[in-house]
Amino acid sequence: EMFHPYMGGLQVAMYQLTRLLAETHPNLYRQLDRLDVDPSLYATPWFLTLFAAHFPLGFVARVFDLLFFEGAEAIIKVSICLLVECEMELLACESLEELMAVLKTSLPGLSSAKLEDVVVQAASLSVGRQLHTYRVEYTVLQEEEASKKSGVERAKEQTQVTNSFTYE
Numbered sequence: 001e002m003f004h005p006y007m008g009g010l011q012v013a014m015y016q017l018t019r020l021l022a023e024t025h026p027n028l029y030r031q032l033d034r035l036d037v038d039p040s041l042y043a044t045p046w047f048l049t050l051f052a053a054h055f056p057l058g059f060v061a062r063v064f065d066l067l068f069f070e071g072a073e074a075i076i077k078v079s080i081c082l083l084v085e086c087e088m089e090l091l092a093c094e095s096l097e098e099l100m101a102v103l104k105t106s107l108p109g110l111s112s113a114k115l116e117d118v119v120v121q122a123a124s125l126s127v128g129r130q131l132h133t134y135r136v137e138y139t140v141l142q143e144e145e146a147s148k149k150s151g152v153e154r155a156k157e158q159t160q161v162t163n164s165f166t167y168e
Contacts, residue, residue, distance in 0.1 A: 013047050014039045016134040017076050020127060021083065028087050035096045042103045046082075047075055054108040059115040066123055073131050077122040082107055085118050 017039050022029040032039075045053040050067065052060045066074040083090065086107050093099040110118075 010044065010047055012135055012138050013072075013076060014043060015138040016131050017043055017079055019134045019137070020076065020080055020130060023130070024080065025084060025087065028083060028090060031091050031093070032099070035093065035099050037096060037099055041100065043079055046079055050075065051078065054104065056108070056112065056115070058112055059119070062116065062119040066119060070123070073128055074122065076131060077125045077127060078118065080125070080127075081118045081122040084121075085110065085114060 018029075021032070050060065051063050055063075063074070063078055066078065070077075086102055089102045089106060090099060093102060
């Protein structure tokens with residue numbers, strides 16, 4: 001679903017990552033929110049390339065192991081654990097630029113031992129129930145948004161029909 005035309009699976013994964021981060025690491029979530037760091041800025045290449053775009057091959061191979069063993073939720077679990085691994089650095093950032101430098105340079109530059117710790121920590125997380133709940137939340141929110149849009153579109157159509165009758 002991540003590669004469908006509207007990338008619906010990617011949108012769901014971003015929502016799940018954000019919600020899980022907010023619930024499990026609120027200080028880190030607030031820091032990212034304060035600096036207007038949307039997960040699409042850093043997690044899109046992680047999710048679409050399974051971390052291969054920025055991280056060493058050994059780490060990527062371990063992520064694939066986890067992915068084959070646990071399924072797609074492994075990607076979100078690894079993402080959370082990566083963010084937590086550099087939490088102190090991220091919390092110390094004063095600007096979007098500083099924070100993005102940490103995410104794009106410091107994080108992929110972690111030692112192989114620390115990256116292995118990230119994989120081990122990700123494997124130990126049990127968040128399947130939460131991720132399922134977030135998927136349902138996202139679906140409900142999207143349906144509500146679509147319903148609002150269709151209501152607005154119907155109102156516009158009504159206005160156009162009413163206006164065409166008044167001018168005739």
